[in-house]
Amino acid sequence: MNIFLMSSRTLSIETVSCPSCGAPTDFNPEDVLVTCNFCGTTFTRGSQEISDHKFIVPKHSLAEAEKKIHDWIRKKTRFRGVKSVTLVKAEKLLIPYWVMHSRAISKYRGYRRETYTESKTVGSGKNKRTVTKTVTVFVPVNETIDEERYDPLICRMGAILFGYEEINDRVKELVMKQSFEDFSIEALKDAPEKVKFLNGEIKQSEAKELIETLIQDEHRNRARADTTELFDCRTRIELNGMLFLHFPIVYAEYQYGKETYRVVVDGNSGKILLAELPITTRFRIMAELVTFATIFLIWGAALFFIPDSPNEFSVSVLAFLVVAVILFLGGLKTNSVAWATESRVREK
Numbered sequence: 001m002n003i004f005l006m007s008s009r010t011l012s013i014e015t016v017s018c019p020s021c022g023a024p025t026d027f028n029p030e031d032v033l034v035t036c037n038f039c040g041t042t043f044t045r046g047s048q049e050i051s052d053h054k055f056i057v058p059k060h061s062l063a064e065a066e067k068k069i070h071d072w073i074r075k076k077t078r079f080r081g082v083k084s085v086t087l088v089k090a091e092k093l094l095i096p097y098w099v100m101h102s103r104a105i106s107k108y109r110g111y112r113r114e115t116y117t118e119s120k121t122v123g124s125g126k127n128k129r130t131v132t133k134t135v136t137v138f139v140p141v142n143e144t145i146d147e148e149r150y151d152p153l154i155c156r157m158g159a160i161l162f163g164y165e166e167i168n169d170r171v172k173e174l175v176m177k178q179s180f181e182d183f184s185i186e187a188l189k190d191a192p193e194k195v196k197f198l199n200g201e202i203k204q205s206e207a208k209e210l211i212e213t214l215i216q217d218e219h220r221n222r223a224r225a226d227t228t229e230l231f232d233c234r235t236r237i238e239l240n241g242m243l244f245l246h247f248p249i250v251y252a253e254y255q256y257g258k259e260t261y262r263v264v265v266d267g268n269s270g271k272i273l274l275a276e277l278p279i280t281t282r283f284r285i286m287a288e289l290v291t292f293a294t295i296f297l298i299w300g301a302a303l304f305f306i307p308d309s310p311n312e313f314s315v316s317v318l319a320f321l322v323v324a325v326i327l328f329l330g331g332l333k334t335n336s337v338a339w340a341t342e343s344r345v346r347e348k
């Protein structure tokens with residue numbers, strides 16, 4: 001059974017010569033766009049070159065990124081009681097995106113309920129007082145959103161990349177600022193064999209439709225937020241162009257004990273976008289001690305402010321112990337992975 005599956009899969013890989021340099025390039029069944037590893041030309045199955053090819057410039061070589069990952073992981077995990085980690089994998093990946101450059105105009109109508117308070121002084125002398133009342137008004141809304149946009153859409157169907165959301169947010173931020181340049185294979189800072197292009201799985205026409213829907217939804221949501229009731233919202237999108245863009249990341253794996261942990265680095269800024277960190281027993285116990293100390297302090301403060309009879313005192317001691325035991329047992333059952341970015345660590 002497995003052999004049949006494997007053979008059918010192997011058969012459907014198609015090798016196409018790069019229209020620019022002639023190097024053989026593989027198309028997997030789901031690929032609609034591939035990038036030649038030698039010259040960086042991106043082309044369709046029909047050997048049509050993508051002319052508007054941009055990239056976000058990688059600022060570090062793979063070797064530099066590896067060093068950065070290693071040092072960062074060592075620093076972060078030492079605090080967690082980890083003595084040594086081994087980097088078992090590091091690769092520079094170029095993630096494909098379609099970017100739609102457009103002008104999007106939405107006209108919307110509705111009404112907005114606004115309330116304000118009115119106060120006035122009534123009476124005189126001893127009877128003088130201020131009366132306030134709430135006034136509600138219905139204001140008709142007739143507004144237009146008109147903006148130039150750059151909207152990126154990852155060019156992959158099912159494949160979920162580690163750190164996908166963080167990568168996407170970063171690409172959005174950079175693309176919005178137009179921080180991209182014309183693609184150049186020399187500017188990748190590494191030999192072609194050290195760089196891996198992920199193939200594109202979404203056609204330009206499909207990407208255009210998906211992005212248009214996203215813009216319409218976003219505008220409608222903004223119109224909704226601006227009105228109490230929205231009557232209608234019409235969006236017109238003028239296409240200025242579709243760009244194909246590569247975003248560089250370094251994906252790495254390191255080993256601690258028997259487990260493997262993943263790290264993804266922004267190839268442009270060199271920042272860790274997302275990393276998994278081991279939660280060691282020592283770290284868990286430390287975290288629990290901090291929790292207990294906090295509860296103890298709150299409980300102490302509560303006792304201080306609320307005078308207790310001896311009977312109530314023993315009840316609160318018991319309650320405290322029960323809570324402590326539950327928390328301790330719960331803490332021991334947590335997963336062995338925490339997620340971290342360069343600025344924050346999130347325990348699962």
Ligand SMILES: [Zn+2]
Binds near residue numbers: 018019022036038040
């Ligand atoms: Zn080529």
